[in-house]
Amino acid sequence: xxxxxxxxxxxxxxxxxxxxxxxxxxxxxxxxxxxxxxxxxxxxxxxxxxxxxxxxxxxxxxxxxxxxxxxxxxxxxxxxxxxxxxxxxxxxxxxxxxxxxxxxxxxxxxxxxxxxxxxxxxxxxxxxxxxxxxxxxxxxxxxxxxxxxxxxxxxxxxxxxxxxxxxxxxxxxxxxxxxxxxxxxxxxxxxxxxxxxxxxxxxxxxxxxxxxxxxxxxxxxxxxxxxxxxxxxxxxxxxxxxxxxxxxxxxxxxxxxxxxxxxxxxxxxxxxxxxxxxxxxxxxxxxxxxxxxxxxxxxxxxxxxxxxxxxxxxxxxxxxxxxxxxxxxxxxxxxxxxxxxxxxxxxxxxxxxxxxxxxxxxxxxxxxxxxxxxxxxxxxxxxxxxxxxxxxxxxxxxxxxxxxxxxxxx
Numbered sequence: 001x002x003x004x005x006x007x008x009x010x011x012x013x014x015x016x017x018x019x020x021x022x023x024x025x026x027x028x029x030x031x032x033x034x035x036x037x038x039x040x041x042x043x044x045x046x047x048x049x050x051x052x053x054x055x056x057x058x059x060x061x062x063x064x065x066x067x068x069x070x071x072x073x074x075x076x077x078x079x080x081x082x083x084x085x086x087x088x089x090x091x092x093x094x095x096x097x098x099x100x101x102x103x104x105x106x107x108x109x110x111x112x113x114x115x116x117x118x119x120x121x122x123x124x125x126x127x128x129x130x131x132x133x134x135x136x137x138x139x140x141x142x143x144x145x146x147x148x149x150x151x152x153x154x155x156x157x158x159x160x161x162x163x164x165x166x167x168x169x170x171x172x173x174x175x176x177x178x179x180x181x182x183x184x185x186x187x188x189x190x191x192x193x194x195x196x197x198x199x200x201x202x203x204x205x206x207x208x209x210x211x212x213x214x215x216x217x218x219x220x221x222x223x224x225x226x227x228x229x230x231x232x233x234x235x236x237x238x239x240x241x242x243x244x245x246x247x248x249x250x251x252x253x254x255x256x257x258x259x260x261x262x263x264x265x266x267x268x269x270x271x272x273x274x275x276x277x278x279x280x281x282x283x284x285x286x287x288x289x290x291x292x293x294x295x296x297x298x299x300x301x302x303x304x305x306x307x308x309x310x311x312x313x314x315x316x317x318x319x320x321x322x323x324x325x326x327x328x329x330x331x332x333x334x335x336x337x338x339x340x341x342x343x344x345x346x347x348x349x350x351x352x353x354x355x356x357x358x359x360x361x362x363x364x365x366x367x368x369x370x371x372x373x374x375x376x377x378x379x380x381x382x383x384x385x386x387x388x389x390x391x392x393x394x395x396x397x398x399x400x401x402x403x404x405x406x407x408x409x410x
Contacts, residue, residue, distance in 0.1 A: 016062040023058060027051040112145055117159040125159070135181040137193040155181065190234045197231065201250045204270040205229045208282040213298070215289050216247030220255065222288075225276035228257070228267050235273070236265070245285060255285075297348035300341060304334065305353075306367040307379060308346075312353050313360045314386045314401065318394035322350050326386055333382035337375050361403060368407040376410050 030048045112129035130142040144151040161170045178194040220242045227237045240257035258264040269282045315322045327343040334341040387393035
């Protein structure tokens with residue numbers, strides 16, 4: 001049954017509608033009534049103006065009454081937007097939690113559902129009991145019992161939160177509270193709705209062994225059935241082709257994944273939740289990398305880049321190419337000095353080497369002072385074989401060989 005106040009407002013509204021109609025009708029009649037004298041015309045104009053003004057005032061009052069009646073109807077039947085504390089002068093009868101009323105309407109109890117330790121933008125830390133109404137991905141909309149008013153709380157500033165219904169104590173490490181409220185309020189926010197990208201990069205969804213080396217640019221070229229956490233789409237599952245592993249600008253690595261359905265993602269290893277048949281995706285890639293020619297080429301180049309650079313320079317000195325025969329000569333020298341090498345591995349190293357004449361001389365000078373004496377004959381023999389001997393050597397190759405022999409003496 002509707003309240004007395006609501007019924008009274010409806011009656012007043014109906015009465016004002018009748019009054020409005022009456023004055024508008026009088027104004028219309030006076031405006032179109034014809035008089036024969038000028039004096040009567042003047043009185044008629046005055047009456048029309050007065051009735052018009054009265055009609056406008058009455059219509060304005062009627063609209064205000066209508067607006068008020070709508071507000072009462074909304075408060076009666078819809079979810080409230082504002083709560084007023086019910087005054088109770090009998091302290092002994094006051095319950096543990098405050099009782100609230102909706103603008104004098106039916107009473108209802110509003111109890112806090114969370115207790116939060118909150119740090120404001122100014123650095124002030126307070127403990128508050130709140131009734132959380134909604135979550136928008138980053139902010140909580142809540143009634144604050146400490147401030148006795150509606151408030152919004154930026155979730156990253158919540159230090160700790162207690163769910164008063166369960167007693168569960170929740171910390172805010174790695175954005176845990178945003179995940180919690182997303183599930184608690186049955187939202188479907190994606191990580192991009194809740195986190196800045198810099199925050200997202202630091203999050204881990206699985207523990208991974210570290211990569212053994214700077215393997216950025218390594219070809220994995222394998223297929224996986226994976227479940228991954230993505231910034232824009234949330235959790236994604238499916239079969240993907242893993243192309244390469246690249247170095248990340250965030251001091252880590254990411255894998256390129258592409259699906260047959262056109263989906264593609266760049267995913268950090270710690271965002272890989274699971275891989276079918278693989279316990280640790282990083283260990284899998286590490287093992288594959290360690291057995292690859294790419295890894296062996298990098299390690300070979302790191303170990304003996306100087307002597308390889310000198311021999312590769314001789315191969316190219318007169319515009320010649322590093323053909324299979326010359327690669328075999330260099331490989332034989334490296335194997336004879338205890339290095340693991342194949343022509344395929346050497347080809348990878350050679351592609352990364354570009355040495356001009358001035359650099360060649362600098363490298364020879366440094367290498368001549370550090371080379372193991374037992375390796376000198378082997379190195380000079382390899383250099384002679386590459387140029388085809390002094391009799392057959394072309395001008396630049398011969399000049400290079402003579403410079404080497406002048407610095408590295410047996």
